[in-house]
Amino acid sequence: MAVLFVNGKFCKDPRLVTADDFVFQGLNIPRPVNDPVGTTLTLINVDQLPGLNTLSVALTRIDFAPNGGENPPHLHPRASEIFLALEGTFFVGFVTSFPDYKLFTKVLNKGDIFVFPQGLIHFQVNLGKTNAVGFAFFESQNPGIIRVADAVFGSNPPINPFILARAFQLDPNVVKNLQAKFGNNN
Amino acid sequence: MAVLFVNGKFCKDPRLVTADDFVFQGLNIPRPVNDPVGTTLTLINVDQLPGLNTLSVALTRIDFAPNGGENPPHLHPRASEIFLALEGTFFVGFVTSFPDYKLFTKVLNKGDIFVFPQGLIHFQVNLGKTNAVGFAFFESQNPGIIRVADAVFGSNPPINPFILARAFQLDPNVVKNLQAKFGNNN
Amino acid sequence: MAVLFVNGKFCKDPRLVTADDFVFQGLNIPRPVNDPVGTTLTLINVDQLPGLNTLSVALTRIDFAPNGGENPPHLHPRASEIFLALEGTFFVGFVTSFPDYKLFTKVLNKGDIFVFPQGLIHFQVNLGKTNAVGFAFFESQNPGIIRVADAVFGSNPPINPFILARAFQLDPNVVKNLQAKFGNNN
Amino acid sequence: MAVLFVNGKFCKDPRLVTADDFVFQGLNIPRPVNDPVGTTLTLINVDQLPGLNTLSVALTRIDFAPNGGENPPHLHPRASEIFLALEGTFFVGFVTSFPDYKLFTKVLNKGDIFVFPQGLIHFQVNLGKTNAVGFAFFESQNPGIIRVADAVFGSNPPINPFILARAFQLDPNVVKNLQAKFGNNN
Amino acid sequence: MAVLFVNGKFCKDPRLVTADDFVFQGLNIPRPVNDPVGTTLTLINVDQLPGLNTLSVALTRIDFAPNGGENPPHLHPRASEIFLALEGTFFVGFVTSFPDYKLFTKVLNKGDIFVFPQGLIHFQVNLGKTNAVGFAFFESQNPGIIRVADAVFGSNPPINPFILARAFQLDPNVVKNLQAKFGNNN
Amino acid sequence: MAVLFVNGKFCKDPRLVTADDFVFQGLNIPRPVNDPVGTTLTLINVDQLPGLNTLSVALTRIDFAPNGGENPPHLHPRASEIFLALEGTFFVGFVTSFPDYKLFTKVLNKGDIFVFPQGLIHFQVNLGKTNAVGFAFFESQNPGIIRVADAVFGSNPPINPFILARAFQLDPNVVKNLQAKFGNNN
Incomplete structure (x- = not known):
């Protein structure tokens, strides 16, 4: 039978639900940070943790590289957030x-x-000289993440560079250059 | 007595409400477009139209300059939108x-x-050679508007340019230059 | 496989979504007005525009006949409305x-x-001598429309006329006469 | 100090709340029924029972006259309802x-x-030869009641009778006659 | 085809809906009360009454044994309640x-x-010497019922008695004794 | 002027808001655990952190005593929770x-x-031989906490012990004994 898509998610048959549907393990383990901005996101939403379905909660572990590793300007379209500084000093x-x-x-x-x-x-930016870790808690089972630079300069396909050039008051060649960089990130 | 601030707005005393609390006039009148990106926003939310209070609706008239006047990359933190192309052709x-x-x-x-x-x-971008007009309708009495370039490069005070340089993979001097431009817009 | 009905609508497989799911065209084209009250409703809700699903917005184009064409006393059970007078003068x-x-x-x-x-x-009533046009925006993907006279006198099957006679303080024969008229409208 | 109006109601100072804020007494006592349609509404919403504030529940006792006493065609703009037939037989x-x-x-x-x-x-209509009683429960602290005939023909001030004549396909003199009757009811 | 589980319930095909989907009969009939605490719950939620789907209302008839029959300490995780004392005197x-x-x-x-x-x-406790009856109305199609003693001492499987002994400051043997009693109730 | 109470909280005058309204410091500092069940709750809701107002998020730090220190059977009437095991092993x-x-x-x-x-x-119970720490995150600015034993046996004033004796199938003297213990805890 073909997969069906509904608002939110299908609920599992209640008779088949187990405690494992409500747990996610190992969020204490450091994640490697390899991207140019210096953060790795480990998002636990309803896709990773089925028990979140209908419950309006989700969470992200964020690993920061030292010396300015940053969770760059971004937003969550469907939730407010509490950020907890677990290890390190942040701006x-x-x-x-x-x-x-x-x-x-x-x-x-x-x-x-x-x-x-x-x-x-x-x-959020890591001000320290060692790795840092934070947790972000959300009031949605699917808060969404939009890193502004990725969405604007790294969309797939790219936004017409002349639109971005006017919007950001940049030379179109600078925009194309940015699109080349951010397009590679995705 | 000092002004009080509550969630949403205070409701007017129902005995003093009149039909004027539910009307806003003159949205057919073209607005001049002077900003560099080529759009003027006329936002009618609960601040302009008290009758919207508690009703989850608001609206914006958007005037576009010809030849690529654009409502640049932006978002509404608290509402989805229907955009109606009233006059002109848009991308x-x-x-x-x-x-x-x-x-x-x-x-x-x-x-x-x-x-x-x-x-x-x-x-939204005006593809035509004459002024264009659109209406954006929102499912919130206070949807909010965030133009990405204004928020990122034109905040008050400015964001540390080294944070933005890393986030947008730009030279810090380019960022400072952008901040000078967008800071002037606000 | 049989059709399934859920709260709201099934979401399309995200991988198959296209820009066409978010657009509806041609709302500038006048609709003929033939009904006795003098309005034609063009309702664009989640049934016509799949991309509205879960987004809490919908819209109606209303064409008014001249000289008192009216969108007669009605209500929307699941949404507030902003009405925009696009062409004409309205009461x-x-x-x-x-x-x-x-x-x-x-x-x-x-x-x-x-x-x-x-x-x-x-x-809403058209006060002018020519056709008029308005747009109604709703904060629901499925606001519903109930024209009072149609629901009360034109339901299918009809409401017992003695109930309506007492409710509206009308002679039962007047009610039956109204039911004959409004029953034909549906 | 002047009365203030907010969304919903002000909450009482929690230290002053007593059990009396959560109780309403005497809904077993029959109410006289004198109106022409044959029902008396006893609405208990947040105005009568302060403890309902923020709780999304309200209730109405409805007394029906015998022989067709009716709670005439009406609606609740902000709530669904469960009707409980306490005494009598209803259509x-x-x-x-x-x-x-x-x-x-x-x-x-x-x-x-x-x-x-x-x-x-x-x-709801009382089919019996004696008084009948029902309870209506609502999922709102302020569901609202709109009796269609009262709103349409008994508004204050009256709706222009020519608008209603066209809407209800009635002679304007019949409308004026109805407005005289329903205007007196309010 | 396998049963599917969604948030809430599947809606019936609107063309097949009948008035029977909105009615539940016989809530005036006394229910026998046999449990040790002295109440019988007749819960009418979306499982018993399909027409409740998406409507945020539900209801319970509660029959109380005489002389202290009680609806023991309990809660509803997803709804506030209005309790109506239909017959009898309650504490x-x-x-x-x-x-x-x-x-x-x-x-x-x-x-x-x-x-x-x-x-x-x-x-709620019946203070009278005869059976008593109440109705509880909820602002949810699926309010849920949690009787504290049943959940704490009668869960399936049982909670570790040493956890409950410390939580309730009881001797572990008293806890085991309670678990034996409440486990039998389920 | 007297204090006013509204749904939720009054919002601060936006012109006077500072970054300090959005921060709470020192949640890394261990709290002493002195209560008999072995946990200390540090709840940060809208009362401690004004910037939470209208945002539907709150958080609790929970310090657990070693060897079975427990956050005893409890519930949150207005929110779901994600629990993060920060230090220690929990059942x-x-x-x-x-x-x-x-x-x-x-x-x-x-x-x-x-x-x-x-x-x-x-x-949640600490299975380890040393102190343990967890964070509970909630999707409400005011989730509420109800420890079952405290609410049932430690209410102020106490619940009639004969009601609790029947509900929990306990001897009334055991109940009175429990009420003495839990009444002292509050």
Whole structure:
């Protein structure tokens, strides 16, 4: 039978549900960080953890490279977030919406939390000289992640560079260059 | 007495409500377009139209300059949108979220509508040689607007340019240059 | 395989989604108006536009006959509405609920918008001598439309006329006469 | 200090809340029925019972006159309903929305329940020769009640009778006559 | 074809829906009460009444044995409740959450209603010398019922008795004894 | 001016908001554990962190005493939870609702997460010989905590012991003894 797609997910037959549907293991294990911005995302949403279905919670482990490894400006289209600084020192911030575009920032030490409202662009940067780790908690089983540079310059297919050149006040050749870089990331 | 701020807005005393609380006039009148990207936004949300309070609807008139005037890559943190092409021909698109960042685009003619899901980055560009007009309808009394370039490069105060340089794979001086341009826009 | 019905709609397989799922064309084209009250509804909800699924937006184009063509007293059971007067001059109004049943009315000119709260009975009437056009935007993918006279006097099968006679303080023969008229409309 | 109006209601200071805020007494006592349609509504929503605030429940006791006393065609703009036939035999029904306007009806005996979906026009009629009583439960602290005839013909001020004449395919003088009757009811 | 499980329930094909999908009969008939605590629950949710699907309402008839028959401390994880004292006199109460755990109680006579907020532990006890009957209405199609003693001491399989001994400050043998009693109830 | 209470919380004047409204510090610092069940809760909801207002997120740090220190059977009336095992090894479980009361359990090691659905009774127990720490994340700004034993046996004022004796099948003197113990805890 063909796969069916519904709003959210199909629920498992309740008689077949086990405790394993509610657990995800090994989030203490460091992940290698190889991307140019210096972070690795381990997203646990309803796709990885079926028991989240209908429950409005999800979580991401974020590993940061040292010396400015960053979770670059990004947003979650369907959830607000609490960020927990587990290991390391972070510079974090978010920008409010039109027309003020006000930036709120804070330095977080180990054990501090910070709140990022739904849909606002925000970032976290590792200020330390060693790897750092944070956890992001979301109030949605499928919050979504949009890294702004990836979406704008790395979409598939690319956005017409003349549109981006005008939007970002950049030379079209600079845009094409960015698209080449970010296109490779995906 | 000091102003109070609550979730949403205070409701007016029902005995004092009049029909004027539910109307906004003159959205047929063209607005001048002077900004560099070539669009003027006329946002009618609960701040302009008190009768919207608690009703989950709002609307924007968008005036586009000719020859590529664009509503540049932006998003609405709290609402999905229907865009109605009122006058002109448009190139529109949106990008899905991580990890696919898939771009969906379409040419819209007068009388066409297009749907933009909540929180996704999208744009509309005037393909014609004359002014164009669109209406964006939202399912929130306060959908919010975040133009990506304004939020990232034009925040107040600016984001540390070294963070943006790494995030966008740009030379820090290019970032500073962009911040100078977009900071002036706000 | 038999058709399945779920809350809302099945989502299409994401890999098969195209930009066409998010577009509906030709809402600028006038529709003929032939019904006795003088309006034609072109409703674009999730049935016509699959990309609306889960997004809480929908839209109706309303064509009005000249000289009092009306979108007669009706309501939307699952959404509030913004009405945009696109062409023409309108007399619009809504009635609040028990016990006040207060009527709020306004004359709208081209480019004016008016808000109708969810579930309240409201109407729009073309005051001009030529055809008029409005757009109604809804904060639901399936707002529903209930024209009061059609539902009360034109249901299928008809409501017992003695019930309606008492409810509307009408002679049962007047009710039967109305049921004959409205039954033919459906 | 002036009264303030917010979405919903102000919450009482939690330290001052008592069990009395959660109770309403005497709903077993028959209410006299004097109106022409033959029902008396005793609505207990957040205005009568402060403890309902934020809890999404409300209730109405409905007393029916014998021999066809009816809760005439009406709707609740913000809630679905369960109707419980407490005493008596009822004929109940609701009409679906455009374009089908399908009528579903049932005879209810003492102890039967029936469900009326949000915003749909429905009615209950006492089929017995003695008084009857029902309870309607709502999933909102403020469901709202709109009796169609009262809203359409008894609004304050009245709707222009020529609009109603066309909408209901009635002679304007019949409409004016109805408005005189229903205007007196409010 | 295998049964499918979705969020909520599948909707019936609208063309096959009948009035019977919206009715449940015979809730006036007394139910025998045989359990040790002295109540019988007749829960009508979306499983018993398909027309409740998507409508956020459900209902329970509760039959109470005389002389202290009780609906013991319990909660509804997904709905607030209105309790209607149909026949008899009741002692009812609920306890607020951490840290206050404040108890609110009231004596209800026939025709009184009481509100129990979502998720709070509450109870109803028959103070009379004859059977009593109440109705509980919920703002969910599937509110859920959790009797505290059944969940804690009667789960399947049992909770480790040493965990419960510490939690309830009871001797482990008392816990095992309770588990033997409540395990038999399920 | 008297304090006002609204649904949720008043929002701060946006012009006065600072980054400090979005941060809470020092959640890495171990809390002493002195209560008999062996856990200390550090709840960060909208009362401690004003920036959570309207954002549907909150968090608790839980410190566990060694050798069976437990977060005893409890529930959250307004939110589902993700539990993150930060330090230590845990035995965790939850019980489904009537009529199955099925127990799902799992041993969690450092770095594992487990999901607890809204309103269900659940527990976490430290299996190790040293202190343990977990974080519970909630999808509500005010999830609420109800420890079953505290609410049932430690309410203020106490529940009539004869009601609890019947509900829990305990001798009334055992109940009174429990009430003495748990009443002292509050």
